[in-house]
Amino acid sequence: MSTHEPVRRASSPSGRATEEPPASARRGRTALLALAAGAAAGAMLLATQTGAGAAVQGSLAGSTQFYKDPASQVVKWVAANPNDSRTQVISKRVASQPQGIWFANYRPDTVTSDVRAITTAAAGAGQVPVLVVYEIPNRDCGGASAGGAPDLASYDAWVTKFAAGLGSGPSLIVLEPDSIALTTCLSAQQQTDRFASLSRAGATIHAAAPNAKVYLDGGHSTWNSAATQADRLRSAGILANANGFFTNVSNFNTTGGEVGYSKSVLSALGNPGNLHAVIDTSRNGNGPAGGGAWCDPAGRSIGNYPTAATGDAAIDAYLWVKPPGEADGCAAAAGTFSPDVAYQLAANASDPSTPPTATPTVTPTVTPTATVTPTTTPTATATPTATATSQPPTGTSACSVAYRANSWTGGFTADVTVKNTGTAPISGWTLKWTYGGDQKVTGFWNAKITQSGAAVTATDLGYNGSLAAGASTGFGFQGSYSAANPVPTTFTLNGAACSAV
Known part of the structure; x- marks a missing residue:
């Protein structure tokens, strides 16, 4: 068996997955x-x-x-x-x-x-x-x-x-x-x-x-x-x-x-x-x-x-x-x-040929006095800074959206898959939906997400903005709610209605 355990310290409710044995x-x-x-x-x-x-x-x-x-x-x-x-x-x-x-x-x-x-x-x-x-x-x-x-x-x-x-x-x-x-x-x-x-x-x-x-x-x-x-x-x-x-x-x-x-x-x-x-x-x-x-x-x-x-x-x-790159459980x-x-x-980093400098000068006498939430089980989330998106979206006549939520009391994550079911390629995409409850998006990955009231807009990040005919891409997010968390059933992609699957 391999010793190369994926690092699943932060978010997984189960034991680590295994991989193939070393070469x-x-x-x-x-x-x-x-x-x-x-x-x-x-x-x-x-x-x-x-x-x-x-x-x-x-x-x-x-x-x-x-x-x-x-x-x-x-x-x-x-x-x-x-x-x-x-x-x-x-x-x-x-x-x-x-x-x-x-x-x-x-x-x-x-x-x-x-x-x-x-x-x-x-x-x-x-x-x-x-x-x-x-x-x-x-x-x-x-x-x-x-x-x-x-x-x-x-x-x-x-x-x-x-x-x-x-x-x-x-x-x-x-x-x-x-x-x-x-x-x-x-x-x-x-x-x-x-x-x-x-x-x-x-x-x-x-x-x-x-x-x-x-x-x-x-x-x-x-x-x-x-x-x-x-x-x-x-x-x-x-x-x-x-x-x-x-x-x-x-x-x-x-x-x-x-x-x-x-x-x-x-x-x-x-x-x-x-x-x-x-x-x-x-x-x-x-x-x-x-x-x-x-x-x-x-x-x-x-x-x-x-x-x-x-x-x-x-x-x-x-x-x-x-x-780096091994997920915490959200992306x-x-x-x-x-x-x-x-x-x-x-x-977001420099090349290895020009690595960060060794250590900034720090005064080592000040230490924290309060115990805070530990590495593995933090509770607070925030909407992260988004990366640049692609050019304005063009092209779509048919699409489907799979929205899968994993909920617990007061919170949830959702994985969304967008598929181009038409015959023409899509260059840049914007997906919109409206919640039927009081859900609020608090963090996201693989897309930029904005929210105004119940209306949510997700936009590609450039590298995942092109969808050939039949191609799909996915993104996800974390959210909160207080009363109910109904799954949205109506989506539009670049202004065209998508079927929910």
Whole structure:
């Protein structure tokens, strides 16, 4: 079974989907090559910085190269869609970059071989893999990403098998996102037991793989205060059994803000010289969306490209822990790759040849004082900033619309498919309908949506504005209501009536 788990942390009510096993070429390296390259990469990772750069370098050598997974979802999409208008940008700015590989399905019988497949391939390439462990029992406090090992004893045993696949080469382990910052569902004893298990996990990994670096959950800059997070990290064994902590996983907070927060946490821990932070910069280039929108919000951008050359002694690396383009559950099914999301993140960013600068200067003494909604279960949404649309629409004489809503008390999402059932092509489209209730659109993707009273207008985003005869396209949105959520049955596309299907 594959270890390439789609990252379904934010929105899915079920477990992560699986993918096809890694290509056999990943396991085809000779042992000699793997050992030699692994030793070289280990020396690179653990090298002590000397000279002028020593004061501003974390514990990783700045020249460390992180593993680029040839079987990631984005790499597969690029290979399968060479003629797509979005491919060049996605390939250059997303698929070319190393990203976290998630272990989120509880498969104790295969986890050792799954891990070994990654570490062997990484060693053969002279690169350092970033492995994300997401198996703690009651992860996400039973929310959108519920799952994991059945109990802590099973988790301990699973970690032992995970560690057995790491080998002697270098690796970075992102150990259990949200497991320390999010404990609201746990009693005091359950929290104590979890933290003890995390501490054992760090010790187990280090014993089996001395060149592995383990980072514990540091939350993010707009969640717990630095003092609170430091106390929890201390209880989870960070001083003895970890190399530091990670922040901002799957979130949008700016790199500068996270650096300042990380330094405040380190200060609250007593500034131990052996601890550093890593920051997820996979989609924080434009910061958070307005109003706290979290589910595939529009207008976001990839941030700092993955690197160990952070220019900051407190920060070991900027990483893409959440693979850019893997949906939260609004633009597409949670954990699946969405080219629309990836393209927007990439199009709003610079090329890798001119990556964002290392770190803005931030005063690290101010820390948040209020606990806010965590990474995985935000509640507030807002209408995202829309991207540019195409030229004024022309051409349609026949169309059909499929409107599928998924409702819960007070809220809903809707997926809409528009099909050109005529014989002439459509160049640019505008779809209109009127609600029969008090529904309000609060966020959208793959279209620009405006609303005036009950009247709603959805317009293409340019790249999806051309529909040949028989072709279709889809978009979606999130909304709210108070009394009822009737499905609209009358639609017009470019002024022509469409049949509802």
